[in-house]
Amino acid sequence: MDKYTPKDIEAKWQRAWEKEQAFDVPNPADPAAADRSRKSYVLEMLPYPSGTLHMGHVKNYTMGDVIARFRIRNGFTVFHPMGYDAFGLPAENAAIKTGLPPAELTKRNTENIEKQLRTLGVSIDWTRELATCDPEYYKWTQYFFLKFFERGLAYRQEAAVNWCPSCQTVLANEQVVQGACERCDSEVETRNLAQWFFRITEYAERLLEDFKLLEQWPERVITMQRNWIGRSEGTEVIFRVDELDLEIPVFTTRPDTLFGATFFLLAPEHELVDKLVDGTEREAAVREYVAKTRAKSAVDRAVTDREKTGEFTGRYATNPVNGEKIPIYASDYVLMGYGTGAIMAVPAHDQRDFEFARRFGIEVRVVVSGKREDGTTVGPEDGRTMETAFEADGTMVNSGRFDGQDNREGGRAITAWLQSEGKGRQAVSYRLRDWLVSRQRYWGAPIPMIHCDRCGTVPVPVRDLPVLLPDVDDYAPRGQSPLATNPEFVHTSCPACGGPARRETDTMDTFVDSSWYFLRYTDPHNDEEPFDSAVANYWMPVDQYIGGVEHAILHLMYARFFTKVLFDLEMVDFQEPFTNLFTQGMIHYKGAKMSKSKGNVVNPDEHMNRYGADTLRLYILFIGPPELDVEWQDQGIEGAFRFLGRVWRLVNEVVEKVEPRRYADYANEYDEAKRLVRKTNRTIAKVSADISERFRFNTAISAVMELVNDAYLAKDGLYRSEEGQGVLRFMAETVVKLLDPFTPHICSELWQRLDHERLWQEPWPEADERYLEEETYELVVQVNGKLRDRVQVPSKAGSEELLEAARTSAKVARHTEGKEIVKEIVVPGKLVNFVVR
RNA sequence: GCCGAAGUGGCGGAACUGGCAGACGCGCCGGACUCAAAAUCCGGUGGGGCUCACCCCCCGUGUGGGUUCGAUUCCCACCUUCGGCACCA
Incomplete structure (x- = not known):
């Protein structure tokens, strides 16, 4: 038997796939009429070509490749393209350092990445390759x-x-x-x-609304986007500056506290600040404050626990609900980018306003009374003495005709009143800008x-x-x-x-470039338009998108926005670009995420050279659940290589010792053979479910490892009979078929040695129901919930039979002796539990 | 501070709807093969106890409670780690 030499084998099959154009999928002749039920668009986020692939890329593209190959073999026409997010700062920074033009540098890098991806053996339709820095591409970005x-x-x-x-x-x-x-x-x-x-703010509502179309997105990504968009419902209230005949609207989520507004704030950058102080004695002080604020860095300004600052403008605003005139300040805790950049301040019911009021000696007026969490009550007269704002719900007080109302109801009533007076309205505000x-x-x-x-x-x-x-x-x-x-x-x-x-x-x-690249893949050489709508509508939306969670907000939200605009432009007939999203976890090394600055980077090339792409692919998926962060272990990859060596020797031995195409009818097999047939079928079922249902590649791989382990123990006995040989051949072919999406090169090679061809087109195996069920199983017997014995029982046994079997156990008897059995619990297929006293 | 995810052997991690905790792999220990080593193949491996030949008992899934015949799984409180947001009115 020859040795397992990944290098030769991998090069051989990569050439074969290329020669046969195994993964190229042409567009349908009539895309508008074509059947879309068997197409599958599998896409990984396109790489930024930074010189070489890192482990995150390897994981990303291997996962996509497993899905793609699995779907191909399940009869889908799989669309699996690749491109490069080739514009961007790093190339430019490198150019500044080396003097090399970014275009040249980028070209070199993309070529290298492509080579690495081919070496990794991913099933890409290379005829659709694109780079966002090509004029043929960015022409359409500009368009x-x-x-x-x-x-x-x-x-x-x-x-x-x-x-x-x-x-x-x-x-x-x-x-x-x-x-x-x-x-x-x-x-x-x-x-x-x-x-x-x-x-994009114009699409805020639709971006939220259409989450309902994204059932297969990770909840946390949706949550992150939802928080980022930050929708909140409230009331817009118009305050007047009578002296200057100005109206300043504010947004509030607490219209119920309107009677408690004792001052008014503008963001220092607010355009009206100038107008308010122009030519007044407050002008100099306010301008100085505004200038100081501008000079502050975003970080400094974001610190929430520093003391509140502000400057009185000398002007007053009129509260529409009671005609009261309240002083207007400029303060940097009011943000220009949210709401209207102006707020009414209610110190009794907002902690920030409270802090400001205490510092500047402004009245704190309670307008909602109720109970705090610690049980103390806040009443209408407590404004002078309270030490923190009361932000909870309660009953309205000091609020004129609204007194006595529940504050939430009162808030609605105030909003309605404002609306009828033309002094306000219901409003929605977004954090998104x-x-x-x-x-x-x-x-x-x-x-x-x-x-x-x-x-x-x-x-x-x-x-x-x-x-x-x-x-x-x-x-x-x-x-x-x-x-x-x-x-x-x-x-x-x-x-x-x-x-x-x-x-x-x-x-x-x-991020503009990468907001539509998935559409260009469908029609990458079109020089008349960015893409043909019918073609895009045929392939899109992406059935499975895979990438890092770091893009949860940025890329994924921008791409959703772009798609909605294109929908409105009637260029596409779908509202969401990515039906299913899978976000992969990061690979850690030595306790931290891999990064160049930390110097804990593991180079994929080294491992591919040493063990081959198959081993690397296998290990990176075996290491742990794909959606979680996992720890890279140097010795772990050795184990993956050893396993492939075990598969290699096992299958080659079967090729040597068993005649081609010998299959037995297993129906009347002896135990040893039957056991392996069962195990093989169960493995088929497990691997199929693990790949398709939950992307649990790690458990799929361990299932195949179990089968191989069993085969090693059984094989010497099985070689001795024709039936046994048939079983071994069945086992060997199944192992090769099941492992193919993970390690396609070695599997194609072994498949050929098993006297077949084109494994990548071979239909995915199906488990034979007849062999999934055992005739007997091990019944767990407990006493008071503690495991005491296990007994073999027939699968078909009924409750009485199970109880009987359990009772006869000597080990159980020892724990029930002299005690009263108060309850017997029988779970067929699982256990019997005796409750004794 | 708010929101979310996660805490299981020496390590990476299994355990589908509440039912044998620790699958699979790494590491380690032992055996076979060998002049020897590597490779390979086989076996063992959570902790503690015992009148320890693999007989048996106890403990054990971050901590403390609870529900249940039975909890890694469900509920409550808390601790730790990671991620997101953070003066958003």
Whole structure:
């Protein structure tokens, strides 16, 4: 018998798959009429080509490959494409360091990644490969930008935005983590800049609503998105500044406390702040406060336990419900980005307002009385003495004609009254903000807009797309896009009036690129349009999407948003891009997540060289449940390799000792043989269920290991009879068939040696019902819930029979002797329990 | 602070609807093969106790309670770890 040499075997079968175009799936001739019931779109999140694959990628693509191969063999037409999220900062930063153009560097990296993916043996339709940095691709990204612009969904506005001083670019809210840049961890600053936004807030309600279409999404991903969108219901109340004849709306979730508003706050950035203090004696102090706030970093400002600060504007707002005039302050605990940037402050019933009021000596007026959690009560006169705000529900007091009402009901009544008076209305507020998509960096898709002094901001006509990314000499970020340094790029003529004009020099956030790539796969070479709708409607939505949970909000929410816009544009006929989502856990090493900075990275290439792709694939799935974080163990992979060696020797021995195509009729087998037939069938059932139902690859693999272990123990006896040999051949073929999705190379090789061909097309085995049931089983016998004995009983035995069998056990008798049996519990198929006293 | 997930041998992890805790793998121990080693094959391996040949008993799934004939599984409280959000009015 020859040795198991993964290198040769893997190269051999990778060549075979390529030559046979085993995984290429053409589009149907008439996609609109084609039957969609047997198609399956299996997709893993596309990699960012950062040089080499890491273990997370290996896990991701192996999992996708198992699903894809399993579905192919279950008769599905599996659509399984691959591409590269090739724009982005790292390539640009590397370019700055090495001087190599990002395009060149990226090309080199994508080629390397492709090679690695092929070495890993994933079943990809390579004819559909794409890179988001190719002009043939980003032409259409720009096209969508124009479509969004047409619909008013893309707009440019000056706003306080997140600025990363190290990346020298603005960032979307989603890319700021705890006040720091998601990429480089630098503290993010706030700057007022004119930037491009996508109006994702307009889709907030639909993004929430359509969670109901996503039954197979992990609950936590949905929860994270739901929290991010942050819908809250409340009331908009209009306060007036009579002196200046101004109206300032505020949003509140507690209209019931309106009578308790004793002051009014504006975010320091609020545009009205200027107006309120202009030319007054408070002007200097307020302006200084505003300036101080602006200088504060996002991190500092987010600290919640620092003392409340603010500055009186000298103006008063009129409370619509009682005509009371309350002082207006500017304070930095009011955020410009949420609600209206202004709030009514009710210190008695909001802890933050309470702290502010105590500090500034403002009246605290209780308008809801009730019981605190600690049992003490808060009454109408307690405003002066209370030490914390009372935020719970109760009865309304100090609230004029609403006194005595339950506060929730009273809140509704107040809202209704405001509405009838034209002084307020029911309102919904979202935490979600519009998606900031412009970046002051080089390596991205140029935003296809032109600034003309006469016509304003004008879109580039579709026929002029793509707006090609020009060459520049210097990629270094200097606070404006490097594209601005290329005069030939910047200077152009206005598409509207023909006069001289300047191109927009910002590029798009790379999350725009990855918000529609799954659609381009369906029609990747179309140069007339981004994709043919009928073709996209045929393959989409993605039946199974697999990726890291780190994209729970960013990519997954943006892609959902994009799909909904495309639905509204009537380019697709579905509202959600990914029907099922599986989020994989991370691989830890030495107690921490693998990262270059920690120096605990395990390089997949090394292991592929040493043990082969099959071993790596097998181990990475065997290591633990795919959705959880797991710990990489260096010696563990050795075990996976040993197991494949065991399979190799077992199957080859069967090939040598058993004539081809010898199968026995197992119906009348002797015990030894029958046992292995049963085990084989049970393994088929277990592996099939584990793969299809819960992605439990680890237990599927261990089931095959058990079968192989049993086979080793039984084989020497079985070789001696023809029937036994038939059973062994059946076992060997089954092992190869079941293992194929995990370790396709060695399985294809063994399948060939078993005198068959094209395992990847072989129908998935089905368990024979007749062999799933045993004739007898081990009945557990307990006394008072404690295990005392096990007895063999016939499978068909009834309760009486089981009790009888249990009673005859000597071990049981020892524990029941001299005691009274008060109860007998019989669970057929499982156990008998005697309760004694 | 709020929301969510998870705590099981020396380690990674099993246990489907409440019914044999520790499957499978790693590591370790022992045996076979060998001049020897590696590889391979076979066996053992949660802790403690005992009048310890594998007979038997007790304890044991983060902690403390509860429901139940019976709880890793359900309920309550708490502790720890990880992830998300965090002055959102």
